[in-house]
Amino acid sequence: MRALISAAIGLVAALALVLTITAIGAPPGETSPKPLLTTVPDHP
Structure with a gap:
């Protein structure tokens, strides 16, 4: 559950x-x- 909350917070911050x-x-x-x-x- 903490991972889901952290992901949501990161998504909101990025947005x-x-x-x-x-x-x-x-x-x-x-x-x-x-x-x-x-x-x-090219230089001949």
Whole structure:
């Protein structure tokens, strides 16, 4: 029974954290227009 209560408390805490972050919103700023390179380009 204690495990069930602990799981419920953890779930509520995680949900509260997600809702708080959602309410605050994304931080201001803009993304870079340049794409990120995932591989090294070939240089002959």
